[in-house]
Amino acid sequence: MILKFEKYQGAGNDFVIIDNREGKFQPSIDTVEMLCDRNFGVGADGLMLLEKDEKNDFYMRYFNADGKESTMCGNGGRCISVFAKSLGLGSPEKVVFNSIDGLHEAFFIEEDGEIFVKLKMIDVKEIEEHDDYYFINTGSPHYVKFVEDLEEMDVFEEGQAVRNDPKFAPGGTNVNFVEIFDDEIFVRTYERGVEDETLACGTGSTAAAIATALFLESDQNNWDIEVMGGNLHVSFDRRDDGTFENVWLTGPAEKVFEGTINVD
Numbered sequence: 001m002i003l004k005f006e007k008y009q010g011a012g013n014d015f016v017i018i019d020n021r022e023g024k025f026q027p028s029i030d031t032v033e034m035l036c037d038r039n040f041g042v043g044a045d046g047l048m049l050l051e052k053d054e055k056n057d058f059y060m061r062y063f064n065a066d067g068k069e070s071t072m073c074g075n076g077g078r079c080i081s082v083f084a085k086s087l088g089l090g091s092p093e094k095v096v097f098n099s100i101d102g103l104h105e106a107f108f109i110e111e112d113g114e115i116f117v118k119l120k121m122i123d124v125k126e127i128e129e130h131d132d133y134y135f136i137n138t139g140s141p142h143y144v145k146f147v148e149d150l151e152e153m154d155v156f157e158e159g160q161a162v163r164n165d166p167k168f169a170p171g172g173t174n175v176n177f178v179e180i181f182d183d184e185i186f187v188r189t190y191e192r193g194v195e196d197e198t199l200a201c202g203t204g205s206t207a208a209a210i211a212t213a214l215f216l217e218s219d220q221n222n223w224d225i226e227v228m229g230g231n232l233h234v235s236f237d238r239r240d241d242g243t244f245e246n247v248w249l250t251g252p253a254e255k256v257f258e259g260t261i262n263v264d
């Protein structure tokens with residue numbers, strides 16, 4: 001089968017996206033793995049299928065580069081929103097889509113010819129505070145640890161050890177290391193399912209911003225975040241019961257190229 005695809009990136013987190021509104025493409029693990037392979041395929045951190053949703057503009061299905069369908073991807077959600085806009089879905093200002101963790105709204109902001117997407121994330125209610133790390137579900141599970149000298153850290157080595165720690169089995173976890181600089185943070189993420197450090201992680205940066213507010217016992221609810229592939233922004237409101245609502249992830253999202261590829 002000849003498959004049409006588009007390739008997008010959001011702060012360097014990159015994705016293959018396919019319009020699957022007709023539901024004809026039901027990929028095997030091997031096919032997803034091949035499409036995401038940087039040598040034998042298109043190359044990406046993940047694959048997304050834009051599918052039909054009865055009540056909303058579309059449904060987002062997300063697969064990691066290891067071929068397995070997974071939980072929410074924040075940067076993927078921002079990228080697929082721009083792809084949906086290019087298909088004429090939603091309104092010029094926004095799209096509303098459903099995904100594994102529920103409904104999301106995405107607003108488009110144009111600045112100097114660049115598109116930024118402000119994506120509403122789920123309310124964050126699952127927050128564990130441990131002695132030296134936080135474990136937070138922002139649509140995907142995230143371990144967050146505060147460190148110094150993050151630039152010099154071996155994120156692959158240390159992230160892989162935490163990701164495979166039996167205490168996070170069987171699902172495993174994404175692993176974020178965070179360094180605080182005054183009112184902004186620097187985040188590096190080892191992603192489960194990619195099994196490597198990625199240049200950015202949206203759900204991870206969201207977890208990192210929330211963990212930072214908790215760690216510093218700060219009222220700051222707007223965080224600029226530096227990641228390896230650029231910059232993201234996270235804002236939220238804190239409820240009295242310690243959970244978080246109105247959680248928004250903002251950052252760039254752009255189409256890089258399109259093409260066709262032969263798949264089984």
Ligand SMILES: N[C@@H](CCC[C@H](N)C(=O)O)C(=O)O
Pocket residue numbers: 013064070071072073074075076140141174191192193194200201202203204
């Ligand atoms: N890159 C993502 C997270 C993708 C999902 C993750 N690898 C998992 O399986 O939990 C993001 O931007 O949120």
